[in-house]
Amino acid sequence: MSKQPNRVTVHSKLTAVSSKPIGPGKAHPLSVLDHAMGHHTLHMIFYYRDKLFGSFDLDPLRESLTEVLSLYPPVTGRLAREEKEGNWKVKCNDAGVRVIRAKVDTTLDEWLRSADGSEERDLTVWDEMPDDPHTWSPFVIQVNEFEGEGIAIGLSCTHMHADLTSATLLFKSWTEVHRHAPISHPPLFNPSALRARPVLNTCTKSATYYANKSTIKAQTPSEKLATATFRFSNSVIKHCLLEVSDICHDATPFDFLSALFWTCIARLKPTKNDHSHSLSICTDFRNMLKAPVSTGYFGNALHFSMLSLAVREMDHSQLGHVAGFVHHHVAGLEEQEIWPVIDWFESQKDKAGKFAPPFCMYGPELTCVSMEHMIIPSGHTLDADQSLMYEAMFSEKEIPVHVSCHVGNMKGEGLIMVMPAPEGGLARSVMVMLPEKELPELCKDETILRLEPTMLLTGRS
Missing domain, CATH: 3.30.559.10 (Chloramphenicol acetyltransferase-like domain)
Structure with a gap:
């Protein structure tokens, strides 16, 4: 079956911020391995058969998102360069995460049967990082409603910020907060944990x-x-x-x-x-x-x-x-x-x-x-x-x-x-x-x- 164009239609955009303001001046430096992944981006899509929400603007789904974002300051921040070395850091300024709402002009089951990988990427709309990223959201969440029952939630981010494990646990933490369960894997922000050793060994x-x-x-x-x-x-x-x-x-x-x-x-x-x-x-x-x-x-x-x-x-x-x-x-x-x-x-x-x-x-x-x-x-x-x-x-x-x-x-x-x-x-x-x-x-x-x-x-x- 040939690709059907325009089955995903974006109809609204908003910004979700953390429920607790972040103190001024906080920054999260990206590690050596984070910088190494700067060529790539990540896009994860979680499909559910239930609708989960009504009007996202006032829905508990958005409320739980703002709550979990308070635990992830680098997710709501913006990229900037260190003044001295020029390496990337995240200014934890709670600028927020871009949230996109979209409609899918088919059912969930039909989509899984007929969409291809290229069309699936329509569920994770992404703008590449501009030269000046101070207003650019490095994390984007897209909530896609199918006809009938079913939604797909897309999470996109720079690979510099997170790998698949980190992105999965961010999303999983959101679901745990939503159902009032304890977070099983609290985030740990410690880029120095993977810092190079005092004496470098590159002969392997x-x-x-x-x-x-x-x-x-x-x-x-x-x-x-x-x-x-x-x-x-x-x-x-x-x-x-x-x-x-x-x-x-x-x-x-x-x-x-x-x-x-x-x-x-x-x-x-x-x-x-x-x-x-x-x-x-x-x-x-x-x-x-x-x-x-x-x-x-x-x-x-x-x-x-x-x-x-x-x-x-x-x-x-x-x-x-x-x-x-x-x-x-x-x-x-x-x-x-x-x-x-x-x-x-x-x-x-x-x-x-x-x-x-x-x-x-x-x-x-x-x-x-x-x-x-x-x-x-x-x-x-x-x-x-x-x-x-x-x-x-x-x-x-x-x-x-x-x-x-x-x-x-x-x-x-x-x-x-x-x-x-x-x-x-x-x-x-x-x-x-x-x-x-x-x-x-x-x-x-x-x-x-x-x-x-x-x-x-x-x-x-």
Whole structure:
């Protein structure tokens, strides 16, 4: 089905400020890793079947938003440059968050069937940062009403301010305040927690990887990128993990699904001169350090690392082996490879102390993002595990029916995001962004289709 234009119509804009005024003169400096993500933006969309509100201007939904914003001063502030070094900081002046109201000219179910990734971005209207951002809101919330029952709430922000964990917990905190529940992960604003060490160590493979990545000029895709979402059930993933257990007995859903999509996408790509395929793996390292960073740490705590395999190792019949390679790569990530990356970014400062310009982190090689850290163990069986994303409930009775995540300004071969699914347990959603000519071929791949995924937001009716 071809894209239907103008199904999302913005009809009002307002600004939400915190319920408690912030004291004058407060500022939040952005960390070295925050600056490193300055090339990108984040866009999350939470879909609900209920309406949730009547007139948002006077609704409890807005009231709970203003209340939670009082806990997040950097969210309502404005970007400015430090006078001495010229690095970014947030003036916590309670200028507020832009809130957009919009109507969607279809039902929720029809939208999930027929919209594509490009049209879905209409649910998160975004203006790029101007040269002078002192009046520009780095966070935007868009409330979209579907015909009949159902809404989608889009949260957009600069990647400098937050990563997917921080954005998820901001949204989840809003839902907890709304239903008068305690906030499970209070925000922690401490950019110095990830400050470079006194003696910089940049002689590691991870620091070298980032150094090489920084030298690659930004690429403009020769064609438009397209997005599709594949949802796999708990029972299917359980069966798949059992099938590869002889080769990798402790494989995770991420290990299997990243191996599956990597091998399928590799067939669509030309072989490199060294007869290998490479995958950049993005992981959250909050709980990977000996002195863990709080889950509520607000900012960026992501690590990118490279896994390369020879073409002969990427055959579909070797899927268990590829999952094993992914598993051992992720499990082998250690603290001594994370800190040197922070050291390397610190070493790139100029004489005045200003950080080097950001570069494309999600690319140019195929990139796969793990969100396994968002899974909350139930303490009973894996089938009962739930995720932070799907605990974002405005009422006790209704979890989101779907959550989408988009990364802005992604360049290169493509992006795979292995995410939790509403079913919970081992079920996962996989969002894939590929060049338009490649995505239809991936959607027809028999290796994927034999697992009977539910296809969402592919532009098909």
